[in-house]
Structures are given as structure tokens and as C-alpha cells.
Amino acid sequence: MKPLHIFLAIVLLALVPWLLDSQYVFHIATMIAIMVPMALGMNLMLRIGQLTMAMPAFMGIGAYGSALLAIRLEVPPLLALPAGALMAGVLAAAVGPVFLRIKGVYFVLLTYAFGQIINLVFQEWTGLFGGNNGLYGIPKFSLFGLRLTATPQYYLMGLLLAALVYLAVRAIERSDIGAIFQSLNENEMLSRAIGSNAMAWRIAAFTFSALAAGLSGGLYAFYIGFLSPDAFGFRLSVDLIVINAVGGVHSALGPVLGAILMVPLPEMLRDARQYQLLIYGLSLMVFLIFIRKGLASLIQRPRSAA
């Protein structure tokens, strides 16, 4: 497929909820749109060869951060959302220099532990985060005095954020930053021998991934209007890995396609509840064995190496 066709197909897919005009479809579509920035953040980390399990924590910080700014300090959601994402980004930039010294399976474990600790803070610091009872009373988004309450309005915002983060990752992938990341992943020793500050680049990618997750979290908070720590658990990391594996890691389109396919899957399998995990697992195995480079590789022709 030509890039233009892929683009048109995705635009058409994005329009489907309006064609079907169902609340339920709009909800699923919004959840997909919310998942996309985070999946793209995970994608960037996978490109530098570091599998992070900290995405749910950063999403949670974006969500709780922007929700609390809106509840406690009455910051307008339009400002609270990016501010929450910024908090996640700042935290990532602060812990990055320590975390990113570690590679491979140890990095996975470290970020997993970090995610658990952040989640525990959400659970135990009930005064601030509401604990397992959840955080209520998150105001709805308002734009120019207009209070946004309907799902399609949040869907539109989700599309906007998803498009924004997608374009950013695509710009990274096509610029020399993409080449620098790829070189670091392919041969770190060689990259460093010609002067690449591997650590600085890794911190940049990690911070970007946290910002993206924070944006997802902020939108999620204002859309759902209620936050509980279990939304930011370990399972979400696995979902993000699966989305990237199914969609394809080597292109920014991959996580987008992965999210479109994988987010609605549990819903589609709802009628077969007891077989849900089995079907999920089997289809994942089929993907990993037969379409190892992901969906994106099927419809995109590989771009020339130069």
C-alpha cells in the first residue's frame, strides 16, 4: 500500500464511530485513541532497545497529576493536562540517569519495581490520591467556556493527541535522531566510539516516552472522570508490549495499528469470556510466529536504507 492509501484508510477508520453513531463504539474508539500516545512512547523505548515497564506509572502520574491540579488548584483542564504530562516527563528525566545505566532484563525488572512503587503510592497515600476507593470529582474538560461531556468530544481530543504524538514519533524516525537511536541500538560500542553520548539520548527517549504516557493519562482522567490505581497496573505494560509486537516495532505506524486491533479485542471476545485469554494468547502466538515484524510490515514497503 502506498503511504497515501494507508493514511486514507486510517482516516476512514477514525470516522467509523460517527458512521455507526453508537456510544459504545465511541467509547472503544476513545480508549484506542488514549492508548496510542502511550504505545508510541513504548515504541521509542523499544527502538533504543530498552523494554520499559514504567509506562503505567508515568500514565498514572499524568492522570493523577492533571486531575489533582484541576480538583485542588482549579487549574483549567486545558492547562492541567499538559502540566500532568510534564510532571511525568520531569520525573523520567530525573530517574533516567540512574535507571538507564542498566540494560536488558535488569532494566525490565527495575522499571517494573518502579511502576509497582508508584502504584503503591497511589494506593496508600489516600489523603492525596484517594487510595483504592479512587479519586472522584474530576471536572470535565472545558474549551472556551464550553463544557465537554459527550464521548465524541473526548474521542476528538484523543484523535488530536494521538495524531500529535504520532507525527512527533514519525518526525523522530525520519530525522537523524531516528538514525542515532537506531545506531545506538544496533551497535552501541561503535556509536560511542565516534562520540555519541548514549546516556543523553537514552534519557531523551525515556523522557519522551513518559511525556506521551502522561498525555494519555491526563486525557484518560478527564474522560473517565474517576481514577483508581488498578488502571495503572502491570497488565498495562504487557498490553503495550503486545500492541507493539502485533503492530510492528520498526515503524511509527505499528503501535497505531496495534492499538486499533488489540484494544477492542477483549470487547469483541466478551461473549466468549471463558475463552477470552485463550483466544488472545493463541492469536498473539500466531502473530509472533508468522508476522514477526508486525502488521505495519504487511502494508508498508520497507523504505530504502539510505
Add this chain to the structure above:
Amino acid sequence: METLLDVKNLTRRFGGLTAVSDVSFSVAKGEIFGIIGPNGAGKTTLFNVIAGHFKPSSGSVHLAGQDISGHASDAIARRGMARTFQSVHVFSEHSTQENLRRAHVIGRSHNPLAYFARLARPCFGCTQLPLVAQFVGLTDHLQSPAGSLAYGLQKVLGIGMAMMVSPQLLLMDEPAAGLNPSEKKAAGVLIRRLRDELGITILLVEHDMPLVMGVCDRILVINRGKPIALGTPGEVKSDKSVIEAYLGEDYEFA
């Protein structure tokens, strides 16, 4: 003569083993300096300590008067000391041209801030690429994937990539390893041209005696981690302790 690299009392221990013991030498600007020694003498460890892959246990390394001991390899590279590898290290799926271009991009945009600062002056170094390709003789292979080049050419590409970051000092880890006799000869000529035509100072660690004896101005011989001789090829060849160190090994002093 102006000293470019100054190694003082360098020691590197691994647990109870002292791989490099109290090595001192200095390389003058514009010199081709060789380090040789029998197998297991500690050449590679010495090289790796200088290049920043291992921290020295004690002693110091100064580059152009600045202390670089224990600095990370990328920080050292940014100070003007590039290196080539004993085995082939290229981005094998990309074309030769892309490898050279990337070396430049990576070297100049060493961190995100430097990257965005560089965006203001795009294509800085574009003119260098064809010149480097021509210098090392890769002009005819620019479009081929680096991984498909002959082994010797991939090693040459490694030299080209190091040249793209315009180093003052080039560290070469066994430039002749894995090359056939005619390639070895060409490598020797290339090393000399790097110095003669571009003024790049060269420090090389090598096994291949004809190459070392043919190109180096001065040679340091180490054995069991300790320096045993330092001098011109002629002096080193006739040094009694050097001959003893190599005795029984199948080396031919050309």
C-alpha cells in the same frame, strides 16, 4: 616535539591479575606509534584503558594536556580521539554512504542539545563525505550495503567512519587482523597517508610485524603487562629483551 597523548604509570588490574603494569609512554603530534607484544602481553587491555572502555586502576592518560583517565569512551571520542576496531564494526544493513553519513551525524550531534544546535547549520560536513570516501578508496562502493563489502573493505570503512569525526588522534586496534597480504600492504599505505596527508596522529596495536615495522616511527614493546622496550623499529628489532620475549613464537621481524 609537541606531545599529544601522554600515558603515565598506567596500571590495570583484574582481581589478582595485573594486565597492565606501570606503563608510561607519550605519543608526539604527527607520530605513528605502535604497541606490540607477544600474545597475552596486555596490548588489548592497554588499548581499552586508553580508549575509555576500562577505567585505569592507577596512573593517568592525558590527551593534548587534558586528563582523560577514566572518562567514558564517547567523552574521549568527543575530545578528538577516534578509534577503529580489531573486528569489523559497521552498521551492516545500511549503505557505505549511510555509514559514513551516520558517523558524521552521530559525532556532531552527540546529544539532543547538540543535535538541535546543529539543525541551524545543516549539511555541515556534507562536503567531507565524498572526500573521505575517495581517500580510503570506497567511492565505488558507496551504494552497497556495508555488510556486503569484503572484510578488508569493511575495515577500511571503519577507518573512514573514524575520519568523518575529524580526529586528532586515531587509535587502531589491529588494523591488519584478518586481511590478506595485499590488503595488509594497502592498510600500511593508508595509515601512512592518514598521517602524511591529513596530519592525524596514530596509535596502533598490532600483531603483524611487517606492518608495524614498516609504518611506525616508534614502537613500545610490552610483555606480561610491563614495557620492555621503546624505540624505532630498528632499535626494537635488535633489542635483546624483545627477542627473548618473542623467542619460541613464530614471529618474523621483517
